[in-house]
Amino acid sequence: MNKEDQNYHVSVLYQEALEALHIKPDGIYVDCTFGGGGHSRGILKQLNENGRLIAFDQDADAQRNLPEDKRMVFIPQNFKYLQKFLRLYRFPKVDGLLADLGVSSHQFDEADRGFSIRFDGPLDMRMDKRLEITAATLLTNLSEKELVEMFSHYGEVSNAKTLAKHIVANRSVSALANIDAFKNFIAPVVKGNPNKYLAQVFQALRIEVNDELGALKEMLVQLPEVLNESGRAAIITFHSLEDRLVKTFFKQGTFEIEEEHPFLNSTRQNPLINITKKPIVPSERELKENKRSRSAKLRIAEMK
Structure with missing residues (x-):
């Protein structure tokens, strides 16, 4: 386990993710979710003076963890703008891309970010403080139907x-002034284990506030355009909704469901090779050392 970023975030599936990239010393790599910088530092250790790393993170707090390294370019934006900024910095193609989609320990542990049910604080949940919509905004303005869907x-x-x-x-x-007020407000309708129930409610709000699934889909469809031949994408997910999107795209190269026709062969070609038929999961040792890794799944694809 990587120790360098532990105060901010423990890098999940650290060794497995780095090995998945097949890092070339002079290659160009992307870390879509810099966070505490653990995975990024691991990539930099394997690069020579000609190698380059482009790191994205929309959370301003992540910039505290930036290493002083001329081989690295940091982009303070959502990874859904991947191709736009790679072109801007004149990296049209890269040799590998890593994305750890989990919320960082730092974000969960900072009460004023509003991600955790453990602390009182504002109902915020924005990864990027430049966004206008918070969890409280959604709860105030969404219709009953929209809330049900979310x-x-x-x-x-x-x-x-x-x-x-x-x-x-x-x-x-x-009722929506802060986390404790909201928890008390919905207490009459909590069903089953209160902590599990609240975690599900908070997950739904966080995904909606940050358009997490939309951003993931936007990033995935850009992979064939930005990866070099034999370039690899390694993506770590933490819940079934994310994992399903990654699994589907790596397997099909699209999110569209293609109906089978008995008399026609499909002409659609997947530009990716799906390396992981089954996802890579944390070892028993990692699970003991970092309980937050328990739902992590790593999937890998390679550009044809």
Whole structure:
């Protein structure tokens, strides 16, 4: 396990992700989610003076962890703008790309970010503070139908309809003032294990606030355009919605479901080779050392 970024975030599947990239000393690589910089430092260690690393992170806090290294370019933006900024910095093609889609430990542990049910703080949840919409904004303005869709799809909340109805019927500024107030506000409709239930609700809000699945899809469709021949993409997901998108795109090269026709052969060619038929998961040792790694799945694809 990498120790360098532990105060900010422990890099999940550290060795496995680096090995997946097949790093060439003079290659060009992208870390889509710089965070604490653990994976980035691991890549830099394997590059010579001609190698380059382009790191993205939309969270301004991540910039505290930047190493002084002339081989690295840091881009303070969402990775959905991957191709745009690679072109801007004159890196039209790269040899590998890594994305760790988990929320960093730092973000969970900072009360004022609003990601965790453990602390009181504002109902924020923005990865990028430049965004205008917060979790409180969504809870205040979304319709009952939109709330149902968000909680059921992004959080798999079992009683999403009841929760949405309760919010719309009773929401007020005071009820959404902060995390503790919100937890008390929805307490009458919490179903099952309260911590699990709240975690699902918070996950749904966080995904919606940051358009996490939309950004992931936008990044994935750019891979065939930015990867060199034999270039690799290694993506670590933390819940089934993300994993399903990555699995589908690596397998098909598209998100569209192609209907089988008995008399026609498909002409669609997947530009990617799906390396991982089954995802790589943390070892028993990593699970013991870092409980937050338990839901991590690493998938790898290679450009033909």
